[in-house]
Amino acid sequence: MVQRLQSRNKVRHLKQSSTRRLVVWLVSNSKRYLLTLSQLLNSVLSAQRVEGTPPTVQLPQPASLSALQISELETMRHWDQWVEEALHKLDRLQLLRSLRPIYLHNGPTQEAQKSAEDEFNVFDEMQTWDRSSVEVHIPEPTFEKWLHDIPSSGDEEGTQKFKKLLLFSGNDYLGLSSHPTIGKAAAKAALEHGMGPRGSALICGYTDYHRRLESCLADLKKKEDCLLCPTGFAANMALMVALGNVGSLLSAGKMPLTNEKIAVFSDALNHASIIDGIRLAERQKSVEIFIYRHCDMAHLNALLSSCTMRKKVVVTDTLFSMDGDFAPITELVKLRREHDFLLVIDDAHGTFVCGKNGGGVAEEYNCEGDVDICVGTLSKAAGCHGGFIACRQLFILAFSYKRWKQFIQSRGRSFIFSTATPVPIAAAAHAAVFVARKETWRRREIWNRVKDFRALTGIPINSPIISLIVGSEEKALQASQFDFPLYLFIIQQLHLTLLSSTNRSLLKSGFHVTAIRPPTVPPNSCRLRVTLSATHTRNDVERFTAALSRCVNFREIGIHGSNGYARL
Ligand SMILES: Cc1ncc(COP(=O)(O)O)c(C=O)c1O
Numbered sequence: 429m430v431q432r433l434q435s436r437n438k439v440r441h442l443k444q445s446s447t448r449r450l451v452v453w454l455v456s457n458s459k460r461y462l463l464t465l466s467q468l469l470n471s472v473l474s475a476q477r478v479e480g481t482p483p484t485v486q487l488p489q490p491a492s493l494s495a496l497q498i499s500e501l502e503t504m505r506h507w508d509q510w511v512e513e514a515l516h517k518l519d520r521l522q523l524l525r526s527l528r529p530i531y532l533h534n535g536p537t538q539e540a541q542k543s544a545e546d547e548f549n550v551f552d553e554m555q556t557w558d559r560s561s562v563e564v565h566i567p568e569p570t571f572e573k574w575l576h577d578i579p580s581s582g583d584e585e586g587t588q589k590f591k592k593l594l595l596f597s598g599n600d601y602l603g604l605s606s607h608p609t610i611g612k613a614a615a616k617a618a619l620e621h622g623m624g625p626r627g628s629a630l631i632c633g634y635t636d637y638h639r640r641l642e643s644c645l646a647d648l649k650k651k652e653d654c655l656l657c658p659t660g661f662a663a664n665m666a667l668m669v670a671l672g673n674v675g676s677l678l679s680a681g682k683m684p685l686t687n688e689k690i691a692v693f694s695d696a697l698n699h700a701s702i703i704d705g706i707r708l709a710e711r712q713k714s715v716e717i718f719i720y721r722h723c724d725m726a727h728l729n730a731l732l733s734s735c736t737m738r739k740k741v742v743v744t745d746t747l748f749s750m751d752g753d754f755a756p757i758t759e760l761v762k763l764r765r766e767h768d769f770l771l772v773i774d775d776a777h778g779t780f781v782c783g784k785n786g787g788g789v790a791e792e793y794n795c796e797g798d799v800d801i802c803v804g805t806l807s808k809a810a811g812c813h814g815g816f817i818a819c820r821q822l823f824i825l826a827f828s829y830k831r832w833k834q835f836i837q838s839r840g841r842s843f844i845f846s847t848a849t850p851v852p853i854a855a856a857a858h859a860a861v862f863v864a865r866k867e868t869w870r871r872r873e874i875w876n877r878v879k880d881f882r883a884l885t886g887i888p889i890n891s892p893i894i895s896l897i898v899g900s901e902e903k904a905l906q907a908s909q910f911d912f913p914l915y916l917f918i919i920q921q922l923h924l925t926l927l928s929s930t931n932r933s934l935l936k937s938g939f940h941v942t943a944i945r946p947p948t949v950p951p952n953s954c955r956l957r958v959t960l961s962a963t964h965t966r967n968d969v970e971r972f973t974a975a976l977s978r979c980v981n982f983r984e985i986g987i988h989g990s991n992g993y994a995r996l
Pocket of ligand 1: 815
C-alpha cells in the first residue's frame with residue numbers, strides 16, 4: 429500500500445521514529461507530515477472503500493511532531509478506527525445520513541458571512557440597554573404571591589404597579605440576551621426567511637445559516653467540525669446515544685461482549701442531559717457505566733486502571749452548573765494520555781466566559797488539542813438558544829467529509845428526530861459568537877465581579893456560579909437525636925424552610941435568586957444558586973452581598989466553606 433502511495437508520489441520514505449514506532453514521512457506540496465504506519469494504512473483502506481473517489485487529503489499540521497503528539501495521534505487512531513468501522517457498517521446497512529443544506533443566501537456562504545459580519549456593531553463598554561439583561565419587572569400582585577410561596581399563573585390583573593428585581597439567577601453571563609446586534613440579526617433573518625425551520629436538519633431544516641454557525645463554533649473550539657443540535661440537552665443525548673452505538677455496531681454477535689462494549693466514566697455531578705444520555709445508551713446493552721466521585725481524579729484513575737475494556741470514554745462538565753467548581757481538566761488530560769480514553773467535555777457554562785477568546789475552559793487551560801469532543805450550548809453566555817457538538821475530523825489522511833459528525837448525525841436520535849433550529853435563531857447565534865469574541869470587556873467585567881464578590885464576602889468562590897448550600901451544623905445536631913430516616917427527613921425539611929426564608933428575604937430586598945432543591949441537586953444539599961453577570965456593576969454586588977449578609981454569616985461560611993461551598 430505504501431508502494432501504491434509512493435507511485436502517486438505522496439510518500440518519499442519510511443523511518444523508524446525515536447519512539448520506536450514505525451512512522452512515515454509524507455511529502456506533499458513541499459511540506460512534510462509525520463504519520464504512524466497504522467494511520468497511513470487506515471487512510472488507504474478508507475480510500476479503497478469509496479470506489480472511484482480519489483482520496484481527498486486532509487493533512488495534519490506539518491511535522492516535526494513530538495513524541496507526546498505522536499502518542500496523541502495513536503490514542504485518537506483507536507477511536508477514529510472504531511468510528512470509521514462503525515460508519516462503514518452503517519453504510520452497509522444503508523443507515524448513513526447526510527446533511528443537505530438549503531441555500532437561503534444568494535451567493536457563496538463565505539461572502540454572505542463576511543457581509544453579515546461587516547454589519548455587526550460591537551461596543552467597548554457597557555451601554556444602557558445592557559442593563560435589561562439583569563433587570564426585570566414583576567407585577568406587584570405576582571410579587572406578593574412569590575413572597576408567600578403561592579404559585580402564580582402570571583395572569584394576575586388589575587395593577588399598574590411593578591416591582592423591579594435585579595437578577596442574580598440567570599445564565600446570561602455576558603449579558604448578550606439584550607444585545608441589539610444579536611436582536612437585529614434575528615429580526616433581519618426572520619423578515620427575510622420567516623420563523624419555521626420546516627423540518628428536522630436531515631430533512632429540509634438545515635440551511636447555509638446553520639452551516640455558517642457550525643463553522644464559527646468549530647473555529648471557536650479549535651475543532652474541525654461541529655454539529656448544531658436543537659438544545660444543549662439534545663446535544664448530550666445525541667452524543668451519548670451515538671457513542672453507545674459504536675459498541676453495538678462493532679459487536680460480532682447480537683449482544684456485545686464485555687470487551688466490545690463502551691466503558692463510560694462520568695463525574696458524579698454531571699448534568700442531567702449527560703446522565704440521561706448515558707442511561708439511554710446503556711439500554712442498548714453496549715455501554716457499561718462507571719461513576720467517579722465528583723472531580724476525584726484518584727478515584728477515576730483507579731476505575732480506569734481496573735477496567736479491562738478497550739473503548740473508554742470520560743465525560744465531564746467543565747464548569748459545574750450547580751456547584752460552580754471546575755473539573756480538573758489538566759489532570760484529566762494527563763489521565764487521557766495514560767489510559768487512551770476519548771475525552772468528552774460539556775462546556776455549557778465555560779463557553780464564552782473562559783479563555784481569552786471565549787473558547788471556554790479548554791482554552792483557559794491551554795488544552796484544546798487534548799479534548800476530543802466538546803458539547804456546548806448557545807442558551808447561556810451566548811444569550812440565544814440551541815446546542816452544539818464540536819468534534820474532530822479524522823486526525824490523519826481522510827476524505828473531506830467529517831467522520832465524527834457524520835456518525836453522530838446518523839445515530840443521535842435527539843438530533844435526527846427533532847426540528848432544526850429556526851433560521852433567525854441560527855442568525856442570532858452567529859452574531860452572538862462574533863460579539864462574544866470581540867467584546868472582550870464582557871469577560872473582563874464578569875471576572876471582576878467574581879473578585880468583588882470574593883472580596884466582599886470572603887467566600888472563596890472561583891467562578892460566576894456561586895453555590896450557597898443551606899443547612900447549619902446546629903440544625904443538623906438538633907435533628908441528629910432522631911433515627912436515621914427521620915433525621916434525613918427532618919434535615920431536609922429544615923433545609924427547605926431555611927432556603928425559602930432566605931430566598932424570601934432576598935426577594936423583599938429586590939434580588940431574584942434561584943432556590944435549587946432535589947432532584948436538581950442531591951438530597952440534603954438544597955442551595956441558593958447565585959450567578960454573576962458582566963452587566964452587574966460593583967455597586968450591584970455590594971448591595972446584593974449586604975442583603976445576603978442579613979441571612980448569612982460570612983465568617984462562618986469562611987470556616988465551613990473550604991471546599992468552595994458555603995453554608996447558610
Ligand atoms: C452543563 C449543562 N449541559 C447542558 C445543558 C443543557 O443546555 P440547554 O439549556 O441548551 O438544553 C445545561 C443547561 O442547563 C447545562 O447546565
